[in-house]
Structures are given as structure tokens and as C-alpha cells.
Amino acid sequence: MPQNYINPNIPIEKHMKTAWEITQEVKTLPKLHNPLLIEGLPGIGNVGKIAIDYLIEELEAIKLYTFFSYKFPHSVFINEKNLIEMPKLEIYYKQFPPKSKKRDVLLLSGDIQPIDEESCYSFCEEILKIASQFKCSEVITTGGIGLQHIPEKPKVFCTANNEKILKEYLKKDMLVEKEIFGIVGPIVGVSGILLGLGQKRHLPGVALLAETFNHPMYLGIKGAKEIIRVLDTKLKYNINLKEMTQEILAAEKEIMKKTTEWASEMSQATAAGTQAKKKEASYIG
Numbered sequence: 001m002p003q004n005y006i007n008p009n010i011p012i013e014k015h016m017k018t019a020w021e022i023t024q025e026v027k028t029l030p031k032l033h034n035p036l037l038i039e040g041l042p043g044i045g046n047v048g049k050i051a052i053d054y055l056i057e058e059l060e061a062i063k064l065y066t067f068f069s070y071k072f073p074h075s076v077f078i079n080e081k082n083l084i085e086m087p088k089l090e091i092y093y094k095q096f097p098p099k100s101k102k103r104d105v106l107l108l109s110g111d112i113q114p115i116d117e118e119s120c121y122s123f124c125e126e127i128l129k130i131a132s133q134f135k136c137s138e139v140i141t142t143g144g145i146g147l148q149h150i151p152e153k154p155k156v157f158c159t160a161n162n163e164k165i166l167k168e169y170l171k172k173d174m175l176v177e178k179e180i181f182g183i184v185g186p187i188v189g190v191s192g193i194l195l196g197l198g199q200k201r202h203l204p205g206v207a208l209l210a211e212t213f214n215h216p217m218y219l220g221i222k223g224a225k226e227i228i229r230v231l232d233t234k235l236k237y238n239i240n241l242k243e244m245t246q247e248i249l250a251a252e253k254e255i256m257k258k259t260t261e262w263a264s265e266m267s268q269a270t271a272a273g274t275q276a277k278k279k280e281a282s283y284i285g
Contacts, residue, residue, distance in 0.1 A: 019069070020067055020068070020069050020122065020123060020126050021067065021068040021069065022065055022066075022067055022126065022130075023065065023066045023067075023068070024064070024065060025063045025064060025065060025066060026062065026063075026064060029064075030062075030064075030093055030095050030104075032093065032095060032104040032106075032134050032135075033095075033096075033098065033103070033104050034103050034104065034137065035093075035103060035104040035105055035106055035134050035135065035136050035137075036103055036105055036106070036136055036137065036138040036139065036140065036235075037105070037106045037107075037108065037127070037131045037136045037138070037139045037140070038052060038055070038105060038106070038107050038108070038139075038140045038141075038142070038231070039052070039108040039127075039139070039140070039141045039142060039190060039191060039194055040052025040053070040055075040107070040108065040109055040141075040142045041089075041108070041109070041110050041112075041113050041189070041190050041191070042110070042111060042112060042113055043113070043143045043144055043189060043191065044143065044144035044145070044146040044212055044214060044220070045144040045146070045212030045213060045214075045218055045219060045220025045223055046144075046219055046220060046224075047142065047143060047144035047209075047210050047212050047220035047223040047224050047227065048141070048142035048143045048144070048191065048224075048227070049109065049110075049111070050219065050220065050221055050224035051142055051224040051225075051227040051228050051231075052107055052108070052109045052142065053109055054224065054228060054239075055107060055228065055231070055237075055239065056092050056107050056109060058237075058239050058240075059094040059105075059107075059237065059239075060094070061092035061093060061094040061105075061107055062092060062093055062094070063090055063091075063092050064090075064091045064092060064093045064106070065090065065091040065130065066088065066089070066090050067088075067089040067090070067110075067123070067126075068086070069114070069119060069123075071114065071115060071116065071118075071119040072086075072087050072112060072115070073087060073112055073115050075087070077111070087110070087111055087112040088110050088111055088112075089108075089109075089110035089112065089123075090108075090109055090110055091106055091107065091108050091109075091127075091130065092106070092107040092109065093105065093106050093107070094107070102235065102236060102237060103235060105235075106130070106131065106134060106136065108127060108190075113189050113190055114189075114190070120189060120190060120193055121193060121197070123190065124190060124193045124194050124197050125197060127190075127194060128194070128197055128198060128201060128203065131203065132201070132203075136203070137203075137204070138165065138203070138204050138205065138206075139194055139195070139198050139203055139204070139205035139206075140205065140206055140207075140208065140231070141187075141190070141191040141192070141194050141195060141205065141206070141207045141208070142191065142207070142208050142209070142210075142227050143187065143189075143191040143207065143208075143209050143210075144209065144210055144211070144212040144220050144223055145157065145183075145184055145209050145210065145211050145212065146212065146213070146214025147211055147212065147213060147214055148214060149213065150213045150218075151211045151212065151213070151222070151223070153222075153226075154210045154211035154212060154220070154222050154223040154226050155177050155210070155211050155226075156175065156176050156177065156208055156209065156210045156211075156223075156226050156227060156229075156230050157176065157177045157180045157183065157184055157208075157209045157210075157211075158170065158174075158176045158177070158180065158206055158207065158208055158209070159180050159184070159187070159195075159206065159207050159209075160195070160204070160205060160206040160207070161195045161196070161198055161199035161203075161204065161205045161206075162199070162204055164204065165204040165205070165206055166206065168234075169206050169208075169230075169234070173233060174230060174233055174234065175226075175229060175230055175233060176208070176230060180209075184209060187207055187209070191207055191209075192207070195207055208227050208230055208231070210223030210224065210226050210227050211223055225241055228241060229241065
């Protein structure tokens with residue numbers, strides 16, 4: 001039976017304001033070898049979520065924890081069975097045979113992010129407690145960099161919370177861009193705060209950020225592929241990207257068609273706006 005970490009001695013009103021309910025989904029906690037934590041939650045193009053969900057599927061990872069909070073967005077999803085589903089935040093784990101020499105991993109995924117600053121910080125603190133419990137020596141966060149056009153081959157940029165780990169990811173074979181300062185602005189949400197709070201705990205961490213189209217309906221599948229490619233180069237999990245299903249590839253083709261139309265519309269709207277400003281400016285002075 002799942003184990004609920006909420007303290008029954010604390011009034012429910014207090015939990016509603018501050019606590020995260022963390023439910024253990026396995027009977028016995030695994031003993032992980034030299035693990036790291038990889039995060040991928042919704043964001044620009046859902047790049048991180050797509051990448052980590054694909055890793056969870058390919059690695060056949062096991063669900064370890066689920067999270068609930070009264071600070072979740074006030075909405076539910078409708079599934080394929082026409083039934084509602086609550087928003088989810090989950091941690092999975094993958095344990096490799098000792099002879100494989102591969103690092104065990106915790107994978108943080110979900111279909112939402114905490115909706116305000118306080119809940120984002122408190123959620124990240126809970127995640128880092130779990131990382132500490134399993135003796136994780138590294139954290140990797142993922143996300144997207146929003147562009148005004150659809151990138152043909154998305155670039156992956158990297159930043160970190162200390163120089164030593166950054167150098168590891170900037171090696172030539174890692175396929176990561178060397179410069180990020182002045183290109184990427186603040187990293188908002190869990191992807192950034194996990195690194196910041198990890199720095200306070202002396203837990204090394206990097207963020208892998210892939211270029212994607214900045215449109216709310218666009219899915220950054222190509223950017224997610226590039227992040228997985230970088231992760232696999234580093235971690236040697238032997239993820240075969242060619243095994244992506246025909247359904248996903250067909251969806252990508254359809255999305256590319258739609259987003260090309262969106263990009264064209266945005267370009268026309270921008271041009272019209274610029275022209276309007278020029279006309280407006282001619283009346284000044």
C-alpha cells in the first residue's frame with residue numbers, strides 16, 4: 001500500500017496552506033548506486049517534460065513517489081476514457097545491474113509546475129530532501145528556450161551551479177553550445193530553483209536548455225530529442241531515438257505544418273504592428 005508522508009497530527013488546515021503530500025508508491029525503497037536526479041516539467045514547448053517522459057518509458061522506470069498540494073492549479077484534466085484526472089507530479093527511479101556501470105537515476109516528471117513562488121521553493125526543497133535521502137551526487141534540470149521561429153536543428157545550451165560540473169558538460173563530444181550568457185534570460189520555475197537551492201546544499205547541478213518555438217500550442221519534440229542526445233552522451237543509457245513511434249513522428253509532422261502557419265501569422269502580425277508604429281510615429285513632433 002502507498003505510504004502517505006502527511007503528518008496526521010497536524011491540522012488539515014495547515015497542510016492546505018503549506019505542506020506537500022508525498023505518497024510512496026513502492027513497498028520497499030530501492031538502494032540506488034551513485035544516483036543522480038533529472039527533472040523535466042512543463043514549460044516552453046514542454047521540451048523538458050517530453051524528454052523525461054520519453055526516458056521514463058524507454059528505461060521502464062518505476063514510479064517511486066507522487067505529490068499532491070492544495071496549491072496545485074485549480075483544474076483537472078479529462079482523459080481518453082472521458083474521466084477526470086488530477087494534476088500529477090511524480091518521481092520515478094531506474095536501477096541498473098551493478099555490472100552495467102551505469103548510474104542509477106531518479107526522474108522527476110509531471111503535467112504541471114507549482115503555480116507561485118512560495119510553492120515552487122517549497123516543492124524544490126522537498127525534491128532536494130529526497131535527492132539527499134538517496135545520496136544523489138548531481139541534479140540535471142531541463143527546459144526550452146523560446147524562439148520566434150521553428151528551429152530546424154535546435155541547439156542545446158548549458159548552465160550550472162558550479163564551474164567544475166559546467167566544464168564536464170562543455171566538452172566537445174557533449175554537443176552543447178559553449179556560450180549562454182546574453183542568450184538566455186532568467187530560468188524560471190523548478191528548472192532554475194532546483195539548481196539555486198542545490199547550490200546552497202553544495203549539490204552540483206546543470207540545466208540543459210534546448211531551442212524551441214515559443215508558441216503555447218507547439219510541442220518541442222525536436223528540442224527534447226537533442227536534450228536526450230546530450231543526456232545519453234553523458235550517461236551512456238543507450239537510448240535509441242530511432243525507436244520513437246510512428247504516432248509521435250506523425251504528430252511532429254502535423255505540428256510542424258500548423259506551427260509554420262502560426263509563424264507566418266505571427267510574422268504578418270509583427271509586420272503590421274511595425275507599420276502601424278511607423279505611421280503613428282509620423283504624427284509626432
